Amino acid sequence: MRRLLLSVSATLWLGLGTGCASAPGARSSSAPxxxxxxxxxxxxxxxxxxxxxxxxxxxxxxxxxxxxxxxxxxxxxxxxxxxxxxxxxFMVVYLAQDKxxxxxxxxxxxxxxxxxxxxxxxxxxxxxxxxxxxxxxxxxxxxxxxxxxxxxxxxxxxxxxxxxxxxxxxxxxxxxxxxxxxxxxxxxxxxxxxxxxxxxxxxxxxxxxxxxxxxxxxxxxxxxxxxxxxxxxxxxxxxxxxxxxxxxxxxxxxxxxxxxxxxxxxxxxxxxxxxxxVRPPVTSSYRGYTLYGMGMPTSGGLTLALTLNLLEAYAPTKLSRADFLHRYLEASRLAFADRNAFLGDPAFVSVPEAGLLSRDYAAQRRATLDLTYASKGAVAPGNPFAFQEPAPAPHTSLPEVKRPxxxxxxxxxxxxxxxxxxxxxxxxxxxxxxxxxxxxxxxxxxxxxxxxxxxxxxxxxxxxxxxxxxxxxxxxxxxxxxxxxxxxxxxxxxxxxxxxxxxxxxxxxxxxxxxxxxxxxxxxxxxxxxxVSQRNSPDNTSQAEPEFIASPEAAALVALGHRFTNAGPxxxxxxxxxxxxxxxxxxxxxxxxxxxxxxxxxxxx
CATH class of the missing domain: 3.60.20.40 (Gamma-glutamyltranspeptidase, small (S) subunit)
Known part of the structure; x- marks a missing residue:
């Protein structure tokens, strides 16, 4: 049974360990x-x-x-x-016999x-x-x-x-x-x-x-x-x-x-x-790993693939954690700009999947990423259509949409x-x-x-x-x-x-x-x-959990122009x-x- 937990202590960044104590809430004699x-x-x-x-x-x-x-x-x-x-x-299945x-x-x-x-x-x-x-x-x-x-x-x-x-x-x-x-x-x-x-x-x-x-x-x-x-x-x-x-x-x-x-x-x-x-999986790679995700109408597979393609050029061992996390947040911002602009049900929309998965496209988008300071607002989408055949007309601006x-x-x-x-x-x-x-x-x-x-x-x-x-x-x-x-x-x-x-x-x-x-x-x-979550917000605010906001890495990111709002869990x-x-x-x-x-x-x- 799910548990209600009273306290959490953590050593922080992308999370370097979390300890927690459970409290009463379930009636089973031993917690799962x-x-x-x-x-x-x-x-x-x-x-x-x-x-x-x-x-x-x-x-x-x-x-x-x-x-x-x-x-x-x-x-x-x-x-x-x-x-x-x-x-x-959405279900992703691996059958071992078929590989x-x-x-x-x-x-x-x-x-x-x-x-x-x-x-x-x-x-x-x-x-x-x-x-x-x-x-x-x-x-x-x-x-x-x-x-x-x-x-x-x-x-x-x-x-x-x-x-x-x-x-x-x-x-x-x-x-x-x-x-x-x-x-x-x-x-x-x-x-x-x-x-x-x-x-x-x-x-x-x-x-x-x-x-x-x-x-x-x-x-x-x-x-x-x-x-x-x-x-x-x-x-x-x-x-x-x-x-x-x-x-x-x-x-x-x-x-x-x-x-x-x-x-x-x-x-x-x-x-x-x-x-x-049954749809073909979105297949991408990251540092020698192969990732299989869902394709449209869920944007998860393509947006993750683009985020990781953008991030792969930066070696985490050669950067401070705050500097690497800055790159992660800005890569996510760029990927969400494209997600919001191009992705929809493929039965109704021409989805530029090949372009979004292109390494050349990722390199072009990465060149717009400021390595020293956070974006001050929402970034514009790129043109992934130019990186696939045939290449339709470039993207035009989208109308403002209703969001909660x-x-x-x-x-x-x-x-x-x-x-x-x-x-x-x-x-x-x-x-x-x-x-x-x-x-x-x-x-x-x-x-x-x-x-x-x-x-x-x-x-x-x-x-x-x-x-x-x-x-x-x-x-x-x-x-x-x-x-x-x-x-x-x-x-x-x-x-x-x-x-x-x-x-x-x-x-x-x-x-x-x-x-x-x-x-x-x-x-x-x-x-x-x-x-922490950056999804191309209209300003440079990322949503984050309280434990992240209290971390030294968050303080270093603030110095790089990032801002955080408490989103709860x-x-x-x-x-x-x-x-x-x-x-x-x-x-x-x-x-x-x-x-x-x-x-x-x-x-x-």
Whole structure:
């Protein structure tokens, strides 16, 4: 079970070690371990029960894909404000027998009737908060289709078997911990506006179920049983599909609700037509390592690759830590400028992937990086199209787009990451989400799951006629920042990892890669390290955790013109390190979001 931690002490930079003490919050007699080393397969998630489900599948002879789907379905019960059957995700899979990496896109899609004009009212944009809690924000869920396709293509067990641990947890219940309580508390006001949500997640007094109480979800158990018996059609067609459409188009709002809840336009045909897509991975290299990430519509793989291409010219052993970190932050700023300008759903946008991955392009962009002082504001994008064939016209300036306040942009992006491996050497790095904490706030009546608000990931220009690569369109998949990654050296797996955190996912994964690949930090230290995130902010401010802001390196960076704002906790990784002796080390976030759980099939003492 996730833990609530009271104190943290750290030796800082990109994080040179973090110690923490756990406090009461979970009721289990012994706290779950955030790190485990052994053989026979491994799993790391944000939650003890999800990790246990993955281990159950591995011990029964299932593979890493079976384990990842089992963990994800349990997280739909125990971590429902971050992920679930009402959302979507991106999965990166390595099959050892094929010696090949596959990626599976099951991102949510905009309904076919969702014209961009629906996001505008009275000459302006619909307020962001109003979009979040609405039917308009709901994309066609992709999670179940992704799970089914992953098992069909790469797994070894049927969906009916893999869902059994989640059915048990939903029926038998689990002890509410401090993290679950706090996430519910954050949502009390909007949950009260939907009887189907309030009945499930709030007690008779209209307050969150208290820490230590047993939480059960019979509606979700029913949903999982329907799917176990009927497969994908039980969700995307028939009574369950009709219930989803009814919830989106006629939000189940309580009389006297505190807000106006705008309906969406999803249809049964939107659900019936949904597809999960196998896409080629984004392949890049960094200091002799090969990295495999997800391609569009998530921007994580390309933005990480460009950041590391820019950074590779600088040897960390020849620079002070502050000077190297200055280069890291400025490289991230340049990469995000290109991300924001060019990246969108490849079915709708010409994405300059080859140009963004070009070493020559990185050299050109790197030449604009000031090695002595921080950028004073947002930097302009480059022209990666010139570094691929054929070269379209250069980029023109983009309109200003609607974004929520910076702190909200970090903290309200929940999501979760699952990392698994098996005895045969197969690996899964899987990030899944329902977007904001609690998604759109609406539980599908009778079926026990929250719907996503994923369409708020689109960018909205000031007026609907202005172009933008990530503007809404019928059937379009909104741009994501999810960054599941696999790292190899000479064809041998080294590392698998990923994180939640909205657009900070990219910088969190990037910083952790630098910690491990450049500085050889033990995996548990790399995950615990204090974080800083630069995403081409309008000024030179980077978001950072308090421990980072208090560090000597931050003081040295201030002297170089950097400024920092306290973002609170950033990210919550899970990862697996593949050791030279054939063992693996699984690691989960030790403290953020209450900490996670890592286990191996056969521990090594």
């Amino acid at each position: 371990s955030a790190t485990a080393t052994g053989r026979g397969g491994a799993a790391a998630t944000v939650d003890e029960r999800a990790t246990a489900a993955a281990l159950e599948l591995l011990k029964a002879g299932g593979n890493a894909v079976d384990a990842a789907v089992a963990a994800a379905s349990v997280l739909g019960v125990t971590d429902p404000y971050s992920c679930g059957i009402g959302g979507g995700g 090949r990496v596959y990626t599976l896109d099951h991102r949510e899609t905009a309904p076919q009737a969702l014209e961009r004009s629906r996001f505008y009212e009275n000459g302006g944009l619909v307020p962001f908060d109003a979009l979040v809690t609405s039917g308009l924000s709901v994309g066609v869920p992709g999670s179940l289709m992704g799970w089914s396709e992953a098992l069909r293509l790469y797994g070894s067990r049927p969906l009916s078997d893999v869902l059994q641990p989640a059915i048990r947890v939903a029926e038998q219940g689990f002890d509410v911990d401090s993290t679950f309580f706090e996430q519910t508390r954050h949502n009390v006001s909007r949950f009260r506006d939907f009887p189907s949500t309030a009945t499930l997640y709030l007690g008779p007094d209209g307050q969150p179920w208290p820490v230590g109480s047993t939480f059960k979800n019979p509606g979700l158990a029913r949903t999982y049983r329907l799917v176990a018996q009927g497969g994908v059609p039980a969700f995307y067609r028939g009574e369950l599909a009709q219930a989803i459409v009814d919830t989106v188009t006629h939000p189940p709002v309580a009389p006297g609700a505190s807000r106006t809840v705008r309906p969406g336009v999803m249809t049964l045909d939107d659900l019936a037509r949904y597809e999960a897509l 306040a910076a702190e909200e942009w970090v903290l309200n992006k929940e999501t979760t990451h699952i990392t698994t491996s098996d005895a045969a050497g197969n690996i899964v790095s899987y990030t899944c989400t329902i977007e904001s904490e609690g998604g759109n706030g609406m539980v599908v009546p009778g079926y026990g799951f929250l719907l996503n608000n994923e369409l708020t990931d689109f960018d909205l220009p000031a007026s609907p006629e202005l172009p933008h690569p990530n503007a809404p369109a019928p059937g379009k998949r909104p741009r994501s920042s999810m960054s599941p990654v696999l790292v190899f050296k000479d064809g041998v797996p080294v590392l698998a990892l990923g994180s939640p955190g909205g657009s900070t996912i990219i910088t969190t994964v990037g910083q952790t890669l630098v910690n491990t690949l450049d500085f050889g930090m033990p995996l548990e230290q790399a995950l615990a390290a204090p974080r 950033i990210g919550a990784l899970t990862a697996i390190r593949f050791n030279p002796d054939g063992t693996v080390t699984a690691a989960a976030e030790p403290r953020r979001r209450g900490g996670g759980s890592a286990r191996v099939v056969t521990p090594v003492k």
